[in-house]
Amino acid sequence: MVTIYDIAEKAKVSAMTVSRVINESGRISEKTRQRVKKVMEEMHYIPNHMARSLVLQQTNLLYLLITDITNPFYTTVARGAEDAARKSGFRLLFGNSDENLSKEADYIDTILASRADGVLVAPAGDASLPHLSLLRQHKVPFVLLDREVPGIDCDVVLGDSNEGGRALVDYLVSLGHQNIAFVNGSSTVSSARHRLQGYLEGLKQNGLPFRESYCMEASFGMINDLTDMEAWLSSIDPFPSAIIAGNNVLALETIRLLRGRGLSIPSDVSVCCFDDFGPFSEIDPFMTVIAQQAYEFGYQGAQLLLERIKNRDFSEPWSKIVLPTELKPGRSVAERVHES
Amino acid sequence: MVTIYDIAEKAKVSAMTVSRVINESGRISEKTRQRVKKVMEEMHYIPNHMARSLVLQQTNLLYLLITDITNPFYTTVARGAEDAARKSGFRLLFGNSDENLSKEADYIDTILASRADGVLVAPAGDASLPHLSLLRQHKVPFVLLDREVPGIDCDVVLGDSNEGGRALVDYLVSLGHQNIAFVNGSSTVSSARHRLQGYLEGLKQNGLPFRESYCMEASFGMINDLTDMEAWLSSIDPFPSAIIAGNNVLALETIRLLRGRGLSIPSDVSVCCFDDFGPFSEIDPFMTVIAQQAYEFGYQGAQLLLERIKNRDFSEPWSKIVLPTELKPGRSVAERVHES
């Protein structure tokens, strides 16, 4: 491996001079600068980030932890975060927790051990608290995306899930639906709680009764065992004319189950959900969704983080950005002429 | 920051002993091991990867470079690669080149500078050659995914694009189509070349003539300026009854343009493409596609890479894995009763 000492020797200067040329720091005569640069090229020198970070105590490295890399919501978040990071000369690395606390813990370890300058985290849920406390304890600045975690104060970028829930109910009611069920993610995830609350408020605003049996708690992640959801669908009575899913994955699974029961969407049941299906579903937007500004989650989250890193300010007051949502009608919801 | 020296001092041993406890190397009495472990916990010690990698000259770090993080094909590749890497105790970091050579070059620099143990690359195209040569020059093992690059010999995992192209033409012909156009990615990308060849062979097999004007060369990436494609669509004569797109992004753009011209898919024109649209489009598979085993691209690619790293064998013979494709019919292709 070529080091600055190899360069120094060949260019007949000291290692320090080489370092100065690389970092464009300090005053150096144009002549030696050119000579050093030439030797660096000749020897195909590549600086060693680790050695540099070790002495500088900073890595210029940001991490983004998401819970599902195949989910178009998160990949769009990733792109936003990456754009913001690049603009500030930071590198961004991704980790994928799969809604799994132990994978998340692994990534937090990796992040801690690699001394990242900051982290953007979409936490798996409230139980992510110990991981975040660990980051705080080790003074690694972080920003939460999409989900907040009770017990930890920090910058956070959220979607207006509450408003989204109300909008979805309003929309369904305006089309004649009155029996509206809700399959949600785990109540250990803040966005699930807010979405449920929006749903409840929507019902109330429209003078609709809340039925316990109309609500089901599942998981936001890709789970394989759908027995519980299947059982729930069998048990709902009267069967709803519309179902709201807590996110895009749940919508997918719900639709599969409904079709498995021989039901058609939307002629038998209408289905809609939170989160859109990404650019690759735009040609034929089947699902009625509450779209979120995914790119902005990443971009603005990264900006908050970079701001703190630059100012070396890791304390209150914390920012809380709440991004608006937008209802995008698709073909998965139909008008209900008369309620059964 | 807590270092092994802090631990050593408090546990009344030398730093070396602490190091041995951490790495479970060398013989250590159970008593001191326990004491050291206890102190490490008390002091919330986190090992410093950089310092360790600096002396060990290995990072346990793999990179995956993809060309479009929002493309479901690549995110599924990523998941496969991650699973394989984790199984072997390697960390996997992602980079996103956006089909952009200069972003790709930046990532290669970063990878080189951070001394990754290996890289999985979906290259932007043939012009990625210098980047790959750089990796080779610095003895960083790498495996190419999805695309090969003339001029560089290495392990590679490809899809059977040729076969896919023939299958697509066969399928269209079986439905009565004879005027089949092809919007392809850049001919500087190997998969585009193979797909074109499959298309040509498909035509030949079915006794269909090749018309120069039926082929268009665009880009696989999300490009904003669709003027060329628009012009091409205006110029084709006779207008095709079916269009094959070189990948999912091109299919998306083609459909937008066709609809912009007031045409309906599939009643006016049938459209199909290479690459599927990911799990989030499965509920309602609009597009007829040549699906690829995306997960296997990542998984098997990572395995090839890990194999080489473990054996410290970075020379010939190189492996070339060609994964089969599968035609998945959707609603975007219709039967053609009589050809105009």
Added chain:
DNA sequence: GTGAAAGCGCTAACAG
């Protein structure tokens, strides 16, 4: 079983 010394590649601080 345990420790001391040296060095991985780099840069901050100080000299000159």
Added chain:
DNA sequence: CTGTTAGCGCTTTCAC
């Protein structure tokens, strides 16, 4: 403008 010294946190080598 340029060089010397010391040290970032860790592990290898060789003693004891």
